[in-house]
Amino acid sequence: MTRPQPAPAGRREWLGLAVLMLPTVLLALDMTVLHLAAPHLSADLRPSSSQLLWILDIYGFMIAGFLVTMGTLGDRIGRRRLLLGGATAFGLASVMAAFAPSAETLILARALLGVAGATLMPSTLSLLRNMFQVDSERTLAITVWMTGFIVGSAIGPLVGGALLEFFWWGSVFLLGVPVMALLLLTGPWLLPEFRDRDAGGQDWTSALLSVATVLALIFGLKDLARDGPGLLPLAAILAGLLIGALFVRRQRRLATPMFDLGLFANRDFSTSVGAMMLSILALSGAWLMVFQYLQGVLGLSPLHAGLTMLPPAVLQTALSLLIPRLTRYLPRWQLVSGGLGLAVFGFLAMVGVNGLDDLWLLITGMTVMGLGVMPMMILGTDMVVGAAPPEKAGAASATSETATELGMALGVAVIGSLGAAVYRHHMLTRLPEGLSPDQALAAGDTLGGAVGASAALPPALAEPLMAAARAAFNAALHTNAAVGAAIVAATALLTAWRLRPRRDDQGTKRVEKASSGSSSR
Template sequence: MSSAVSNVSPRPATRREWWGLAVLVLPTLLLALDMTVLHLAAPHLSADLQPSSTELLWILDIYGFMIAGFLITMGTLGDRIGRRRLLLAGAFAFGVASVLAAMSTSASMLIVTRALLGIAGATLMPSTLSLIRNMFHVERERTVAITVWMTGFIVGSAIGPLVGGALLQFFPWGAVFLLGVPVMLVLLIAGPLLLPEFRDEAAGALDLPSALQCVTMMLTVIFGIKSIARDGVSLLAGGAIALGVVIGVLFVRRQRCLAQPMFDLALFANRGFSASVTAMLLTILALSGTWLMIFQYLQGVLGLSPLEAGIVMLPPALMQVAASMWVPRLARRFPPAQLVSAGLLLALPGFVAMMLVGGPASVWLLVGGALLMGVGVMPMMILGTDLVVGAAPPTKTGAAAATSETASELGMALGIAIIGSVGAAVYRRQMLDTLPAELPPMLAAAAVDTLGGALGAVQQLPPPLAEALLNAARNAFSEALHVNAVIGAVIMVATAVIAAVFLRRSPVAVDGQAGRQH
């Protein structure tokens, strides 16, 4: 059934809606946990499956690319077939794909199963956000609900290292994917009991050509960027990027011509909406390119076990949870432009700390830097999401939620792909300059490709040569982390300026009164 929302007297949420919110937090927690534990498991799956550097990056970021590529499609599909129905179907598919990922026997198989996880994951996030928008009609309650929803993401990030570290201490790396199975079972059981169904009765048929254009555009551009980062400029890479740009232009033109577009470009006429989407994308892009390397650094360079790495990173995650709960209170006192830009500038010293990492004492720089970065992005993530979803009419919340999540997931995927590829290129260049000459060719190739390959080669060498290779790999990876941190810092400063300038007249409703820009 379609939900009718009164603009005169919004209906307060009942106990059922708040219990339903608890159910909606589950997939959010899972997706955050899934990303965290995979970064933690990267050294282990590298040693087992022996992927190339390109394959390892695809394993890490194909999930985000497929989510970003399919989010808009799934958001509009939910408007048409029902958001609860799409959420439950996606939960079932995610559970199945998680089992397949855990059983992967090669890098190629893991890439494929991660892609399937991404497609299934694309059904979850826009469904949860759009259901929240339709379950909580009072703006103050919706702000609280979105804060709780975002806190689920942060809690997933907090417990991910501990849970993943404990699993990796006693089980193979595939066990980290099985975490999604019990979570999805709970969602499948509780969802039909607590969640209402919402759909847009006026929505037309799903636009498959637009969906295909959207996915193809993103994957071709990213393929070209990754190819340039690894092998330099080439005809293949340039052609892929050009093809993606052309498809993107055709996609935009098609949306403007359709009476019921898959991607509603009219939403971007709202300055708060468009500025929030842009700032969210850039914030996560800057963060993820550096965050990708932290757990690898803790294990590969500093020699911590997975469990020790998880414990070390627990304080920053807990501080993020605390910061997320304070954002709505601060939003009552400060305009969003000031709060968001101040938070992003607070994250800047965190990137500086990453630039200074080096030596055994670096663990404290990593913890302090991660804490500042994580706390600093909280105002952007919570207020930005509220602005995006609150700017849309109730019948278009699926598309608005999908746009918000597309910005987040695309920012994460681009951060891993682009900044991660730059870091991989720096690592390879440094290794080629410092690699011990006595190294066998096969082991040399593995060591130059990834840090995991270097650590695997170390175990097959006599002590003097192993020590020389280990030092070279650690120094090269440290240099890669420094470069990624510089790039992230520049992007973060630019995002703070964008937020300060373009969100000045976009107040967030935190006290029950609408404060939207028209």
């Protein structure tokens, strides 16, 4: 008996795709606008330096920590139900954050936003797996879904800058309210429900181990990037690894595990997850420097910096929509590895940036980087979701999102720390005489410290200090770009080797086809 052919998507599914883009745009936008609002909320709420760091970091911590748990929970209770519940919680937490009267309340609201945000991403991606069953349509749907991140990241500085120009800092959080309201109004009509009826109940012990693993790792990596090696970050990373080992051991012993580790036996799945993590690692190390470079070295305002990076985002969005069409002419492994090879040249272009006259080179490099990595992000996500059976789509989607979160944390911790070390090394021999010990310490530590110190100095000291800081930050930018180029080049070789079809794959497909034909007769 032949297997039924997958049904093409109809009008309802394509309208549902537009609805599923809403959370992706919002989450990407929410990650960028807060950094613009930080000076304004600091003046109003007067948080301590530690509280401000928690305000900025807790959102990403909670998203990363709860992704796997929420992905597997959606497989059990229903992905649409989890999505709409998460949207309700996100809207309420947004209002709480907007009108927070104290730093402590804002930290709590941001934590709740992170937990709610963790329900949105695996739910939207796993629903796409069910709504678009034809491979080519699913690839196109994931491409459109992925553009939501690009659009949200691109308009974040623009929208945030405009809101802060006319309203108070809490207005940036209220962006989530109308978006989530629209999702709640349209979701029940346009989105199907799907859950794994054989999954059993949620294993809360495994969920706790999963959350603790990722939270400890992300916290340790971020603390390592911020304060350098120390007992606390190293202990957190070690604890995360140990708890993760307990999580893996428990999944292998359970008859119905919360997370099916067998997914990693699929070569496309495991390779795509690893390649996405490495690609984001390299990108985040570069992105970490770019906006600091535009504002601290080139002297652009936040809004001007956002406008400067808008053309690459628009071009990246437009050309990413061509990727599904290119799969008709080129194998996926060639598009992925070839795109990563192209991204290497974008990183190398940034090595040549040395001032305002080279701004075009910076924009070109960022554009080429984005274009080169897009096939990996789109087709890699598609391969991760497509490799998992429909009932495991939530867990697979969460794995892909967790890989990108870990890649981002690793990029900030490892490559960011390397860039900071290069900056400090250059500043040791370039600081002008006449600075106080506190000014020398601040200026020699970060570019922001140098900008702050120079504002309190006479021009005779401020100008040579900023010249030294710009030269040191240039060296740090070049180092991060070179390291990113090496990582992406290695990832390109990895994907070319691991994703390329092998002879045994072809033989397996012929056997399956023959078996299917004989059974139909």
